[in-house]
Amino acid sequence: MTPPALIKPCKKARIGLYSVGLRAYWEQFPGLRERLLEYGRFIEKRVSAWAEVVNYGLVDTEAEGRKAGEWLNERNVDLVLCHAATYCTSSAVLPVHQINKAPVVFLNLQPTDRIDYERSTTGEWLTHCGACPVPEFANAFNRAAIPFRVVNGLLGMDYTPATSVTNEVTYDRKEAIRAWRDIEEWVRAAAVPRNLMQGRFGFLGNTYSGMLDMYSDFTMIQAQTGLHVEVLEMCDLDRMFRNVTPQDVKKKLEEVQQMFEICGDSPSDPIARKPTDEQLEWSCKVAAAQERLVRENDLDALCYYYHGAPGGEYEKLQGGFIVGHSLLTAQGIPCSGEGDLKTAVAMKICDILGTGGSFSEIVVVDYVDETILLGHDGPFHIAISEGKPILRGMGMYHGKQGTGISVEAKVKAGPVTTLNVTQTGDGKLKLIISEGESTNGPIMKIGNTQTPVKFRKHPDDYMTQWFAEAPTHHCAMSIGRNASLFQKVGDMMKTVHVTL
Incomplete structure (x- = not known):
């Protein structure tokens, strides 16, 4: 691949x-x-x-x-x-x-x-x-x-x-x-x-309503990193979408078939089913529009979220986001969901360093294996995948509007390092760094990205320490033992950083 x-x-x-x-x-x-x-x-x-x-x-x-x-x-x-x-x-x-x-x-x-x-x-x-x-x-x-x-x-x-x-x-x-x-x-x-000082980050839509940990001041972000936040509207994406050609869709479909495994119905979850031809075509058309949006605005990263009115055109458009944003992440344009700008910064740091950076949060704890399952409903960093990621059609996106295709995958087994970019009470950015091991443990067949990670401490002790640092609830997962490298990034950025 x-x-x-x-x-x-x-x-x-x-x-x-x-x-x-x-x-x-x-x-x-x-x-x-x-x-x-x-x-x-x-x-x-x-x-x-x-x-x-x-x-x-x-x-x-x-x-x-x-x-x-x-x-x-x-x-x-x-x-x-x-x-x-x-x-x-x-x-x-x-x-x-x-x-x-x-x-x-x-x-x-x-x-x-x-x-x-x-x-x-x-x-x-x-x-x-x-x-x-x-x-x-x-x-x-x-x-x-x-x-x-x-x-x-x-x-x-x-x-x-x-x-x-x-x-x-x-x-x-x-x-x-x-x-x-x-x-x-x-x-x-x-x-x-x-790279951050010269970076342009797209902000498409809004931040998920009520997720207070993720809300950030664009001026604060630019003041502390130098990056420019380009505010984008769904109508900007819709304009790109209307200009997508059948040849563009065909090219994207070829990319998708090369990068992903098109899977059948989930054996356990009735809302995770084999993607239909219509869903695949729609996701590929949206993906082509997403790439056009990135190129036209000269973006280095993108964070996005759009709830949309039930049955609205933009709701349908955002239902096709995950495949295209996963492709963009693999192409050096990290995409973070739910409008999480700080995690887009974390993902871009990992991208600049060539260590991956997949969008993640705590999913569930496995107390038998003493691992924490980290993942999300997309997007996923294809370049650090354990084998080909799987595409599943979703009858619904839990907690969100719409339906579409999602990515089921895990980060390759071996050393991993999570990077969390949070904001402190005095308005300063802060890096939280954790090393662990991606294991060969089982994952659910529900159309979400999931990676079982064994940290150096028992899951309860790790979570107690991590929560005490007041993180943003998302993080970027990178491959390799990168704590020393990320600490030096914190030094270069003049940003407070802690390693768990």
């Missing part, structure tokens, strides 16, 4: 990089400067796998630091990596970040796992003493009220420079693997604010 092509691929972060040293060393120790720059180029190459990198080179005086800060400003970087290559005074480094306000990570990456004590010269030692200035930087930054982060470990090179007197092949050591995992996470996390 090949996911459909992305409508709007996410932008990579732009990372600033520079190395530091003390200018007095260059005449005293010939070749030291060039060797440190070589290490910087190695870091640049590694980081380029995840981001666009701009490398200033070497900062070795206070004046050079000011030049570097202006240079980084001109390039609009999202994150700066300061490579502590050797000793450097803090007076050279602090001006960089007083001028450039992007978050900074100090890289204390030693080239060797052990110096050659017998043969090392002072010049050789200086190529390995990157840890020496970091506490000085930390003190100066703390007193200047500039936040900083540090990655400690080995440089992880796969060769030894010709001028070295010790082994510098350390890529397979745990200290290098751990350090580069951290660096990758910081770099990937830096892409989230860039």
Whole structure:
């Protein structure tokens, strides 16, 4: 099953990089400067796998630091990596970040796992003493009220420079693997604010009446994330719908047949039946209109809900939403139901990071398996599905108007991480992060998405802790162990975050 092509691929972060040293060393120790720059180029190459990198080179005086800060400003970087290559005074480094306000990570990456004590010269030692200035930087930054982060470990090179007197092949050591995992996470996390700041989120219809946890102020959302909320009307979608051609419907039907299993009647639930040809055609026509709406408005995500008057045209239109919104979610346009804008943000964060992000809430607890079933009546993230998702015709959408087709599926077995975006009493966004395991446990055959998740605590203990954090009742489910990554996203977004 090949996911459909992305409508709007996410932008990579732009990372600033520079190395530091003390200018007095260059005449005293010939070749030291060039060797440190070589290490910087190695870091640049590694980081380029995840981001666009701009490398200033070497900062070795206070004046050079000011030049570097202006240079980084001109390039609009999202994150700066300061490579502590050797000793450097803090007076050279602090001006960089007083001028450039992007978050900074100090890289204390030693080239060797052990110096050659017998043969090392002072010049050789200086190529390995990157840890020496970091506490000085930390003190100066703390007193200047500039936040900083540090990655400690080995440089992880796969060769030894010709001028070295010790082994510098350390890529397979745990200290290098751990350090580069951290660096990758910081770099990937830096892409989230860039994409949100330039994002356009559609808000179609309204929020489900009475779900007070989900109500949000559009200005607050833009103030804290930078994203623009484009308010859309059902008549906008209806206009797209009226222009859908038979060829558009045929193309969507081919997508649906490739991505989904068209299932028979549920053996247990009389309202979950085999989709009729009419329901499939209607859902495909609506899906084509939904994609047109996204493209015409240049959207990066969409949250939606429309109750509709019984028997009204728009009620019938919204009855076909789930299939198309599931397809859009797989195409990089996360769609959250019930007008939940905050969960659309959570889903988009997961999407930017390439970890999925399926719309979920608590369904039921299995006290025998000690799992919590998480899911919803759609949409579903097809790209992280355990096998082909199933389509079932629904005699009714529980708690909502209308009938149509829904998705029955589960997230693939293995590690998962849920991301909840909630709003606190003082109006601030907050991330709630939980790691668990998607199991092979049973699910109901009722046309809903459902994934049994075993968290690290007993379900009762987990729920007690989660509820105490006052979450929005929906969340985004991602694949992988992403707590450390999501924590860094919270840091980059300057958002409070907790991990359960």
